[in-house]
Each structure stands twice: as C-alpha cells, then as structure tokens.
Amino acid sequence: SQTIHQWPATLVQPVGSPLSLECTVEGTSNPNLYWYRQAAGRGLQLLFYSVGIGQISSEVPQNLSASRPQDRQFILSSKKLLLSDSGFYLCAWSRADGYTFGSGTRLTVV
C-alpha cells in the first residue's frame, strides 16, 4: 500500500542548533515530494518541492534547506535554527487524485 511517514512527531530544539526532519514514502516510485510549514493560526506555506533525486526547488528564501538523497526520501534541514523556524512541518506527496500528507512534525525552537 502507498503510505507516507514523517518523523519525529514533536521536537524541541534550542536556537542555533541543527535540524533534520525526515519524510519517506512507500508503495510508489519517483513521487513528487513537498515540504510545507504551517505557522500558528496560518495556512500552509510551501517551502520546497522535489520531482526527483537531487532535484530541489525552493519557494521562499529562508534558513532551511532540503535534500532528496533517495527516490522516496525527502529531508528538511537547518544548520542553525531561529526562533521563527517554530511551526508545524508537513511532508506531502502528490498523486493523481491529490496530495497525501504525513502526520506532521511540531517544531518548537526555544
């Protein structure tokens, strides 16, 4: 079956520390993958998308980066977190009938 996994579910990190969030999909090949951020009380902001291994497009300039080392793996990273990086991060995968979302990661930068 086709599923998407995202971890960790919650994360509390100090300002200036690094970040790595991982997303993997199962049951499909060569998926289009996306990272969204949802700030408190706001909608979804597209951060990165990838159409294949090593192919990353960034939607907004920010303190974050993304990588796609394998076909079904999409990683969101930061070298030094800022307070403003706090939020709810969602990985998604596009299918013919719409997007499927991971369960999200709640990141709190303190």
Next chain:
Amino acid sequence: AQSVTQPDIHITVSEGASLELRCNYSYGATPYLFWYVQSPGQGLQLLLKYFSGDTLVQGIKGFEAEFKRSQSSFNLRKPSVHWSDAAEYFCAVYHQFYNNNDMRFGAGTRLTVKP
C-alpha cells in the same frame, strides 16, 4: 494572480446544526478542487475532491461540496455537525497546466462545535 480564499477564519456551530464553509478561487480555468481536514497536531486528510462531471461531490464523514463555476466557488457542507468535526478545514486548488508546485491552499477555517 491565482488565489484561494476562505473568507471565514473561524466558525462556531452547535452540534446537530448544518454547516457551510466557503471557498472561492481565482484562476483562468477550472482547476481541480479539494477540501482537506486537519485535526489538532495532525496532518491533512482529504475529505473530497472535484475534477470534472457532477458538480455536487460526496466525501467522507458525511461531507459534500458543490462546485459553482459562475461563482468560482467550492463550498463545503454538512447537514448535521458532530462534535468530532471540530478541526481546521482547508480548501485547495490545483491546475493541471501549472508547475509541479502549484497546489494552492486557502488560509483555513477553524470549526468549533458547541455541545
């Protein structure tokens, strides 16, 4: 510019009452239309979608939505709301001619259900 508008940021309804959440889009042609629901601390779950054909679409959990081309709207409805429907609801549009990054989401409507 293409956009998706959900005019209501927050709606409160009583349990058992009917519900309508509004969504309007501005695109040059009819896009694919979606409604997603997000429970607190969770990812987004697809409620229903419209690609073509019958403009009244049925979804999960008793929800339905009607596409009205003349009004560029895709409003979500439910005849009788349950307490478990309290969540945030997102309207989204996707146009097949756009780039791979072009699923656009509204800002969301938070639904509170009173007992």
